[in-house]
Amino acid sequence: MTAVLTAPEHEIRSAVAKVEADRRAIRIWLGIVVLTLFCLVVVGGATRLTDSGLSITEWKPIHGVIPPLTAAEWEEELELYRQIPEYQQINKGMSVDEFKTIFWWEWGHRLLARAVGLIFGLPLAYFWLRGRIESSLKAPLFGLLCLGGLQGFIGWWMVSSGLSERVDVSQYRLAVHLMMACFIFASCVWIMRSLAPHSVSAPPARATKRVATILLVLTFLQIYLGALVAGLDAGFSYNTWPLMDGALVPGGLFVQEPGWINLFENPKTVQFIHRLGAYLLWAVALFHMIQALRNEAGSPHAARTVVLFALVTLQAGVGILTLVTQVPLHAGLTHQAMALVLLAFAVAHLRGFTGERPRSVSLEIRD
Template structure:
């Protein structure tokens, strides 16, 4: 019998594990895109129940569709915003939320079942099992946070809490970053059986921290529909910051609850985050990694997409591309950080 999670160099299959994790990374990017579409089409509250097992089966006949629609008609979003919605319109928003949930379940299976297979066969390199189990637990937490987010819009509000939306997105992206880093460590192990996991250097901590702050305020912007507040750039209307904006009390709440202030922070902190990422990219180049070039290119694309999102009044294709590129930028930044933190065997 193999000693689970303690594979010797001869039994370990780091290449296979890395390939599996790269597939999971691609799927997470996909669900980030679908999540963005779900949010932008206001589809997130169309399914009002959480059924982790039976929920994978969509309505299959008219009676089941009518039952789902009846559940939706009970929540404030329908009563106050969509009271004229027909069953056909409901099916359209149901589609995106269903795809989002189905993809989440699929990702869970694609992570859990191969992990069990590699574990039972003793093919996980020594020291990696705890990390993989932690990533699986983080994925499970993501599902719980998703339902916690949806619940916030079922009783009193007509939408989900932007704070819970931010928690949902950040949990997904932390998971994405962790899986990417682990895949890179395993790829290094493929090249050298005695390679040690990379370290997170200070320059990488700062750059990734700045990117995380920018993504967090992007989530606040999405959750508050703050992107619609001003559709001009670089000015907000005819000023850098518009006058006469009603402010909340205490003052700190404006940074997370006031749509105008949130948009202002998101549009200008982008350049602070970009500066940190460019420094990381230069360090990665000095470490011999081409990831630095990718980081700089994606930073430029992200800024252009962000401005275009504003100027087009949050046109859905551009806004979704902006969110998708953020996920790709995170992957590139993690790859650059990993290159900076590589250690000799």
Template sequence: MSSPLETSRTDTRPIAIWLLGVAALVALMVVVGGLTRLTGSGLSITEWKPVTGSIPPLSAEMWQEEFDKYRQIPQYQLVNKGMSLDEFKTIYWWEWGHRFLGRLIGLAFFVPFVWFLATGRLRGRLAWVCAGLFVLGGMQGFMGWYMVASGLTERVSVSQYRLAAHLGLAFLIFAALVWVALDILRGTADEIHRRWVGWTGGLVLLVYVQIVLGAFVAGLDAGMIYNTWPLMDGAFIPDGIYTVPAAAFEQHLTVQFNHRMVAYLIAILTVIFCWRVVAAGADRLQRRAAMWFATAISVQILIGIWTLVAVVPVWLGGLHQFGAVIVLGVAMVQLHIAVHGTPDAGRTQALARA
């Protein structure tokens, strides 16, 4: 009798494709969110209406009403005072698009989820895992509003802490979607590469930490200053770092310094890891994964340096954020290979039937 967890790839491949499609939408959401922040648009919609908010203003009166609401918050009064209605419409459409994409992702997940359940393709442990992913998506929607709310009363921008939580959860959802899809497509039978789990798991963790640190840089606009490389304020290790409480999260100098140093640490560990993989005679799949990861890291660091010295133009900032998605995605593939090796299709165990 077959194991209750066994299923064929034919049965579950559409589920994997669906999850990867949602992951691609989450990646797009991350980039659009970054561009929304870089264009100063994130506070243009001052209310959270999960359902009715999907309809934009449809008349001159409705546009004026939205503009009047925006003119009541500190960002308008202290930063954008005198903004025209047409200028407001530009930032409004960025934020509306960001929120609309979030709603679209919810539908893109929920409708196929219900259909797969109804047709019996999604069941057992995999069904519960997917339900958990849906709950995380709902939490992300709430976290987005919680972040926006921090900039509506006393601040002219959102809290960097809430921004980091919002972005960190988005990347966590993306990583989970990719991992579950890989479990389905590749299976989980073999464990031939477990010797590399520590290295690959550590690199995934560092990449995630670096992404969160990048959110603090973004939240404080810390990339707009100290725009030289490799020196920072005239030194590799500048004076004045860690001189105030909570400097790692609130001091511009320290926040940017941390982001630089973790990037260097990831680069060094990646070189060591690749050398060890080659020297140990690891198989072709593991070597290829390591090289792809090293390439992604190298390109992302170069884009990061370019973004910094160019003083964060909007398009480069968006590209750098997209690069972070690619790095994490490649890192998750590398970790999956390390944990599960190359499962034999005839012995594949997926997550699902019970």
């Protein structure tokens, strides 16, 4: 037996076991973070669908944890809401009890956002100070902590767009807020997957990995388009499928000037582009599955493409159902939740092609 070792074998085995234990603990922690982020985004979707996002008109990161507790405090909070255009033009005369309904959605969303900060930040400090984080992971994890802080600012920047001149938030800022949340979510999944054991099957063909990358990019793009649809309330009109306004390609797609503005501010155009994005994503997922089944038959890589295609197909079906039923709350939230599930799987699928992170301590024994 020939061993390639730099220390006694039992010491290296002990070191490897410690690395594996640390990675397992970090995976569990990041899994909890991912689950909390999932809930946060879904509650954010409910906040949008129930028009609750402007019910809290002040940004109080610390004091805002405590909701109104007395009748006087509820009246004070409602009085602040009465000052903004949404109340004056849409909800004028709203009672305190009606106000509480929209307040609790927004308060819950903000509470979850604060909880994510604690769930991520405190364990990060613990693992860091105990020396349980590999050096190559420190910068990415600290970067995610900083992005989480920036996301809190982006959230308020989004809300502030609807407090003075508009009756809702800017669709541009809403899209930025959602995309940042999805990027943080995807990054946590990526790191968590990188620390998990990988299969020992042969690496996939370069073309297969390239299409997996394209699929992930298209998934992000489709979520961005969905954010514009939500921001413009575009899903509440043209509620037929496969025809839209009586045609496969409806008229009136580029009626605003300049023409490019229709891609962001014309509800009809935005919904149509979102539909096209769904068709493209489905076609690429189908191609990816067929490609992998031919080139990687019997491998875990090929099996994942089947699951990915099934998720894309299911998400398309949920999207169609959401549209034709005129976006009821339960369907809209299911559609948003499925988008996150699809995103997580697309990220893990692509990361699975790369292989496990190299060990900080390696043990090679050859007979």
